[in-house]
Amino acid sequence: MKKIYILDTNVLLQDPRAIFSFEEHDVVIPAIVLQELDTKKRNMNEIGRNAREVARLLDHLRDRSPLHQGVPLDNGGYLRVELNHLSYERLKEKLPEITNDNRIIALALNLKAEIREENLTDQVILVSKDALVRIKAEAMGLKAEDFLNDRVLVDNDLYKGFITVHVDSEVIERFYQNQEISVSELPCPSLNPHAFVILKNKLQPSASGLGRIDDKGKVLKPVIHDRDRVWGIKPRNVQQKMALDILLDQRLALVTLTGKAGTGKTLLSMAAGLLQTEDLNIYKKLLIARPIVPMGKDIGYLPGEKEEKLRPWMQPIFDNLEFLFNTNKPEELENILAGLGSIQVEALTYIRGRSLPGQLIIIDEAQNLTKHEIKTILTRVGDKSKIVLVGDPEQIDHPYLDAYNNGLAYAVERFKEQSVSGHVSLLKGERSNLAQLAADLL
Structure with missing residues (x-):
């Protein structure tokens, strides 16, 4: 009809x-x-x-x-x-x-x-x-x-980047003894490259193992970190361990992290970025950017030069930097950033037309970007660069986006089968008990 x-x-x-x-x-x-x-x-x-x-x-x-x-x-x-x-x-x-x-x-x-x-x-x-x-x-x-053709998610479930599999204790022992196990031996469907697997003992669930699929999706290898802290940040739960694992893997050109407020997405990304930029010199610059989308009523035009205008929008990024550099005075942080010279905080407004080689790029609040904007950003990434997209698909301030059609969800779903990307959905809030309750209840 x-x-x-x-x-x-x-x-x-x-x-x-x-x-x-x-x-x-x-x-x-x-x-x-x-x-x-x-x-x-x-x-x-x-x-x-x-x-x-x-x-x-x-x-x-x-x-x-x-x-x-x-x-x-x-x-x-x-x-x-x-x-x-x-x-x-x-x-x-x-x-x-x-x-x-x-x-x-x-x-x-x-x-x-x-x-x-x-x-x-x-x-x-x-x-x-x-x-x-x-x-x-x-x-x-x-x-x-409603117009649903623009939806990225068909079944309303965003790819989480990890699964839990219950196995015999012998499988976990062999997994760590051989430092790998074939995916075909696991009681689960085929897995995407760089997906994480939590192995739990059938008889004793507290006994578990954590592994990551290789880039061909065939072999599961243990996740082992050779450092307890990354710029003073220690992972507090298994998803944060997963996030650090892919953030510190230079083979992955794209990393996407999703999760509710307070799960540590931005802080972990910036700590990993500082380690690889300042300490290991893997990247020549750390670029941190976020879209300018207000929550609630816009405050209108702001006085001053570009840096002064951007400061209120970029304040969440500066808050994390103050924590990582262990300072609570804005002027001290400005002096540190000026002295380093390799950390750049920018609004996404200025990214079009640029080429960004040899940089680690963190895009915060990426859920407020459209599919076209995400494409524009990813096509700016140059040779030997890594980009990290961070956001909460449930917390969107853009008038024409929702949890099912935003640019972050689009990137997660389109790249989940690619060997150059990794994704983790962080579940547990670590900011405070109140923040976790607010994220769950409100």
């Missing part, structure tokens, strides 16, 4: 190619959506880029046929820009305020009524990323759906 999908503005701002995602069904873009896109196209951010991309796609399709008459798409459906159905009669009593969202709902109601009068079997469905628009549309008797 052929359907008619009416797209809200936020769908196109999230994914400009959403118009090609509905197979053989028809796609309708209301005229008011074009007006909203027009107000966004000058924004110098991801939203503005997507608005301009939609405009280019529609202009390209316009060469085939006038958009208001309908343009055939390669997947068998039709796309049209709806200029009519501007009547607000069907909504003015129930939703008297004429907003853009209500106009889109009114258009969908008008289309549905027209189809009913013509005795057609088509179904009209409003597609929106805005939950309130979907709720209002359903209350008006319309079908309303």
